[in-house]
Amino acid sequence: NADVMQNPRHLVRRRGQEARLRCSPMKGHSHVYWYRQLPEEGLKFMVYLQKENIIDESGMPKERFSAEFPKEGPSILRIQQVVRGDSAAYFCASSPRGQGATVGGYTFGSGTRLTVV
Amino acid sequence: AQSVTQLGSHVSVSEGALVLLRCNYSSSVPPYLFWYVQYPNQGLQLLLKYTSAATLVKGINGFEAEFKKSETSFHLTKPSAHMSDAAEYFCAVSDLGDDKIIFGKGTRLHILP
Numbered sequence: 001n002a003d004v005m006q007n008p009r010h011l012v013r014r015r016g017q018e019a020r021l022r023c024s025p026m027k028g029h030s031h032v033y034w035y036r037q038l039p040e041e042g043l044k045f046m047v048y049l050q051k052e053n054i055i056d057e058s059g060m061p062k063e064r065f066s067a068e069f070p071k072e073g074p075s076i077l078r079i080q081q082v083v084r085g086d087s088a089a090y091f092c093a094s095s096p097r098g099q100g101a102t103v104g105g106y107t108f109g110s111g112t113r114l115t116v117v
Numbered sequence: 118a119q120s121v122t123q124l125g126s127h128v129s130v131s132e133g134a135l136v137l138l139r140c141n142y143s144s145s146v147p148p149y150l151f152w153y154v155q156y157p158n159q160g161l162q163l164l165l166k167y168t169s170a171a172t173l174v175k176g177i178n179g180f181e182a183e184f185k186k187s188e189t190s191f192h193l194t195k196p197s198a199h200m201s202d203a204a205e206y207f208c209a210v211s212d213l214g215d216d217k218i219i220f221g222k223g224t225r226l227h228i229l230p
Contacts, residue, residue, distance in 0.1 A: 004160070031216070040126065042207060042222035043161070056217060091160055095216070105151050106218065108160035 003027075004109035005074075006092050012115045013082045021077040021112045025094030031055075032075040033106060034067060037089040049075060082116045089113045119144055121191075121208045123221040131229045136180075136195040138224050140208030143189070150191045151209040151218065152182055161207065167191060178202070203228045 005024040013019050025032050030051050035043040045059040049069035060067065064082075069075040079086055090113075093106030124139040142148060149168050153161040165176025172184040182193045191208060208221040 033217075035220070040222065043220040045217055045219060048216060093161075105153075105163040105166055106161075108153075108162070110158070110160045 004029075004092060004094050004107050006090075006109035006112050008112060009110065010113050010115070012117060014117055015083055016081050019079040019082050019086070019114055019116075021079075021090050021092075021114070022074045023077070023092030023094075023109060024074040025092075026096075026107050029094035029096050029107070031095045031097060032069050033093045033095075034075075034077050035091045035093065037091060037111070043091065046077070079114075082114075084116050087114055087116045119148060119210050119212050119215075119219050121150075121210045121219065121221040123206075123208050123224050125224055126222065127225045127227065129227040129229055130198045132200055133197050136193070136198045136202065136226065138193040138206050138208075138226065140182075140191045140193065140221060141189050142191060142208075142210050144210070144212065146213070147184070147186055148213065149211045150182075150184065151211075152176065152180070152191075152193050153207045153209060153220075154178075155205045155207065155223075157204075164193070164206075198226075198228050200228050200230070202226060 003026045032049045034046040037043050047067045048056040064080045066078045089111045091111045093108045120143045122141045151166045152164040155161045165174045167184045175181045180195045205223045205225045207223045209218045211218045
């Protein structure tokens with residue numbers, strides 16, 4: 001969905017490098033959700049953010065992964081010292097306010113496909 | 118924790134045949150339920166949602182799903198498959214008051230000519 005913009009679409013990193021994934025939510029949306037998709041495993045929830053706040057990070061790995069959603073600019077998912085197992089598609093979704101599920105579900109971006117070589 | 122189980126990671130149906138994709142949820146309290154579709158190299162698109170109103174929910178592209186509390190199921194159906202329906206379909210669930218949506222592992226639908 002072009003209304004939620006993710007970039008880059010494809011990202012290649014060598015083991016040990018940093019990966020930065022960006023997500024610009026739909027206009028008027030203040031809540032962002034990050035998911036990781038591995039083959040045959042569906043989408044795994046990672047983190048839920050509101051502007052300048054992390055609401056729920058229960059799905060984030062304890063090390064190397066961080067996320068932010070500043071007052072200005074896109075949400076960033078940052079992976080430090082990437083390893084082969086980080087290779088996946090990372091999707092961002094947004095909703096206009098909390099209770100995203102009750103509002104009617106999220107609007108998803110087209111994803112960033114990270115390949116670690 | 119909430120979860121959904123999708124039976125069958127791959128389903129093949131002939132063009133024009135009935136499509137049935139199965140989904141069971143784990144909660145004893147009726148949650149919110151969703152079906153999303155993902156076309157290759159794209160994000161997910163909402164097909165339909167159940168939010169405790171009518172138990173038969175109609176979505177886009179001719180799909181519908183029926184919430185059955187007694188069976189804890191929310192199966193997705195379409196009377197007549199089109200080639201353009203070939204995609205991956207995800208069932209998802211969210212508890213009341215929870216913004217987080219939990220997805221199943223997906224079912225890839227193949228349409229045979």
